[in-house]
Structure formats: structure tokens, C-alpha cells
Amino acid sequence: MADDLADGFRHLRVVPPRPTAGIPGGRVAFAPVPSEQALWVEELMAFLRAEVRAAARGGVISAADSEQLLARLGLVIDQALTPR
Template sequence: MADDLVDGFRRLRVVPPRPTAGIPGRRVAFAPVPSEQAVWGEELMTFLRAEVRAAARRGVISTADSEQLLARLGLVIDQALTSR
């Protein structure tokens, strides 16, 4: 889209794509299937996120501490899975 200045106001107008914008014969690549370790890591983080947030709601830890804990746990889990 491009904008035109009309009477002091900007108005958007549709600009058709150039014919050379696409690559002929090129297919879109699919995203790779996540590995079993990646799926396991995501499931573990989902479980930990639920438990830590529940603890914060009950007042066991503060909300700020829970967010910091989740950030650190995410880094540790990511490092553990990528080091193999």
C-alpha cells in the first residue's frame, strides 16, 4: 500500500504487486517438524508455567519473582536441550 496526501489527510491506496515480485516455479517451504526434545521442552515449560503462576496466585512467591523464575527456567531448559 502507498499513501496519498489529499486535502491535508493521508489516504491509503492499494498498489498492485509488480509482475517480477514473485519467483516463478518456487514453492513455499514447509516449517520443519519439531523434534521430540523440542516438544518435550515446550510441554515441560507449559507445566512449570502453570505451577509457578499458581504459586504466585496463592501468594507463595511474588508475581515479579515468578516471572523471573520462569525466564531463568526457560534458559536452563533451552541450554540443556541444545547442548546435546
């Protein structure tokens, strides 16, 4: 499963889009390039997701508790990193 990062952290590299990479004859709006902070948050959540699910598989916590924990962690991380 992709969420079970058995080989450790994945290292993502952001490649900016080429300005000529559009569809000929059409207008294409490119999505904004994710910030370094956004990529870090994705890596952190992927790591936490893998660890919490491993704990659930090992019987340390229930599957329902693991999903609730992941939802709460996502909220806490989002609140901690939202500029005020």
C-alpha cells in the same frame, strides 16, 4: 487461560505436512517438523509455567518473582538441552 493447564498435560501429536498441501501455482516452504525433544521442552515449560503462576496466585511468590523464575528456568532448560 491456555497456560493454566487445569486438565493436566496436553498430549500433542505431530502430523507431518502432506506433500501436496501447497498453494496451487506458488512455492510454499514448509516449516520443519518439531523434534520430539522440542515438543518435550514445550510441555515441560507449559507445566512449569502453570505451576509457577499458580504459586504466584496463591501468594507463595510474587508475580515479579514468578516471571523472573520462569525466565531463568527457560535459560537453564535451554542450556541443559543444547548439544555441545
